[in-house]
Amino acid sequence: MAPIRNILIVGGGTAGWLAACFLAKMLGAKADGAVQITLVESPEIGIIGVGEGTFPSIRGTLSLIGIDEARFIRECNATFKQGVRFNHWVRPAGAPGPDHYFHPFSQPSQRPGGPELLPYWLMGAAGNVPFAAAATLQKHVADMSHGPKRVTDGDFLGPLNYAYHFDAGRFAALLCTHAQTLGVRRVEATVEDVTLDGEGAIDSVVTREAGVLRGDLYIDCTGFRARLIGEALGSPFRNISDTLFVDRALAMQVPYERPDAPIPSYTISTAHEAGWTWDIGLHERRGIGYVYSSRHTSDERADEVLRGYIGKASEGRTPRLLKLNVGYRETQWVKNCVAIGLSSGFLEPLESSGIGLIEAATYLVGFLFPHDGNLAPVAKTFNAQMKARYERIVDFIKLHYCLTQRRDNAFWIENADPATIPESLRDQLAMWRARPPHRLDFVTDLEMYPPSSWQYVLYGMEFATTLHANRAALPELDAAKREFQTIAQLCHHAVKDLPPHRALVDHYLRRG
Numbered sequence: 001m002a003p004i005r006n007i008l009i010v011g012g013g014t015a016g017w018l019a020a021c022f023l024a025k026m027l028g029a030k031a032d033g034a035v036q037i038t039l040v041e042s043p044e045i046g047i048i049g050v051g052e053g054t055f056p057s058i059r060g061t062l063s064l065i066g067i068d069e070a071r072f073i074r075e076c077n078a079t080f081k082q083g084v085r086f087n088h089w090v091r092p093a094g095a096p097g098p099d100h101y102f103h104p105f106s107q108p109s110q111r112p113g114g115p116e117l118l119p120y121w122l123m124g125a126a127g128n129v130p131f132a133a134a135a136t137l138q139k140h141v142a143d144m145s146h147g148p149k150r151v152t153d154g155d156f157l158g159p160l161n162y163a164y165h166f167d168a169g170r171f172a173a174l175l176c177t178h179a180q181t182l183g184v185r186r187v188e189a190t191v192e193d194v195t196l197d198g199e200g201a202i203d204s205v206v207t208r209e210a211g212v213l214r215g216d217l218y219i220d221c222t223g224f225r226a227r228l229i230g231e232a233l234g235s236p237f238r239n240i241s242d243t244l245f246v247d248r249a250l251a252m253q254v255p256y257e258r259p260d261a262p263i264p265s266y267t268i269s270t271a272h273e274a275g276w277t278w279d280i281g282l283h284e285r286r287g288i289g290y291v292y293s294s295r296h297t298s299d300e301r302a303d304e305v306l307r308g309y310i311g312k313a314s315e316g317r318t319p320r321l322l323k324l325n326v327g328y329r330e331t332q333w334v335k336n337c338v339a340i341g342l343s344s345g346f347l348e349p350l351e352s353s354g355i356g357l358i359e360a361a362t363y364l365v366g367f368l369f370p371h372d373g374n375l376a377p378v379a380k381t382f383n384a385q386m387k388a389r390y391e392r393i394v395d396f397i398k399l400h401y402c403l404t405q406r407r408d409n410a411f412w413i414e415n416a417d418p419a420t421i422p423e424s425l426r427d428q429l430a431m432w433r434a435r436p437p438h439r440l441d442f443v444t445d446l447e448m449y450p451p452s453s454w455q456y457v458l459y460g461m462e463f464a465t466t467l468h469a470n471r472a473a474l475p476e477l478d479a480a481k482r483e484f485q486t487i488a489q490l491c492h493h494a495v496k497d498l499p500p501h502r503a504l505v506d507h508y509l510r511r512g
């Protein structure tokens, strides 16, 4: 067992460069005698360049690796993201009833010593107001096109919780520059072969331009190609298309109608006949894509749906078609190679889990780092945790589909078929019929999404929980009603205090 002295990261997309920055920071790569980190990336192959929505965990990651917010916003054409708006997921466009719901990033309001609001919302304490709109100000602020934090003083105590939308190409470039200042060595070369030693571990990678490269630990960030973990080491891929059906994407970038058009501070996810569109507003353009199931529609029809959604701005533009292998590897760390990013798996980008999973895997490698070269127990722990994380995210994504009332297309009918719902999710839904989700339903360190995210989606999808608890166990109805009223009043203050989203972004750009 030789100590780990050299890490070789193969691939320079979001996964490769984020892992490089994080490990360089954690392992102090610049110091004398520290672990050396080299990243090799192919200039020919390039990056996938589509992951543009994030979860609030990204803020902790940026701060940990030492990239400040203003620089990030300036260099990545970034905007603020306060949540996701889901259009037509419950029922098709035009059907009677609410046409959307919101998944905000802020937690439901909880005063110290005050009641937990959800059970009282279920008792009707907020009237007919949907849970997400009743329990936090965020939906109201986002609906008014205001940002999540202020730039000058005011009464409002924010900020509201938020993540970002950004340009994926620019983000990889920023991380690349930053990683090198942290001591990471960059090599531009294409890996053409991977050689194994007598025990089946990776011995070297053979590149066209830079010859043979070796590391004590290899990190496979080669995207869907999975050049090391898949092609060389044969770690099996678990396809989950029987649960999550979408397997293609058509993506397009379009300008705003006017340069001063309001920028939505949330991702707009609109359900269509065989999938859904994402609509992400950056500072200078929108990124829009239709993710759909090739079993339920054709590429030609998907193109029509995407153009129908975008309208005139799509004229003269050709969308990029991406074929997606949906699922993950149950074993993501094999001998001396660990996969991070798309090489480890891909789940549809409904709740921005891709970058969240990269963050989680990178933290795990950093915190469990096998300095002494004893890889096997670390690999075992890593594999168990990442598999559990993937399973929980699959359940969370499926939650968005399986409660739909849509019956307009086989895609939606099959999505609500219990046979397509993982048993773990079916069990939780069965419990939540009689009581709302509680934090004890979740093992925090294995979850990407907090309990409130599950609650917002569950009740946004109009799930019915019949409270069986004795009303005597819920004695704070009046306090809860007052709290809901206070939140409603604060909404107006918040909108007065918080700047329009575009003005907030412009403020950061001017500061540069």
Ligand code: FAD
Pocket: 010, 011, 012, 013, 014, 015, 016, 040, 041, 042, 043, 044, 045, 046, 047, 048, 049, 050, 051, 052, 053, 054, 168, 189, 190, 191, 192, 221, 222, 223, 224, 225, 227, 249, 251, 289, 322, 324, 340, 341, 342, 343, 349, 351, 352, 353, 354, 355, 356, 358
């Ligand atoms: P890539 O970006 O593909 O990078 C692979 C790297 O490996 C490149 O540098 C390439 O040059 C290099 N490489 C490959 N082969 C070789 C070789 N032989 N030799 C040397 N180098 C090599 N995630 C989110 O969090 N939010 C979203 O909104 C989101 N939307 C998405 C939408 C779509 C349609 C798709 C497909 C994905 C989306 N994702 C999203 C996922 C996200 O894009 C990825 O998780 C993220 O970009 C990381 O990709 P990566 O670095 O693993 O792979």
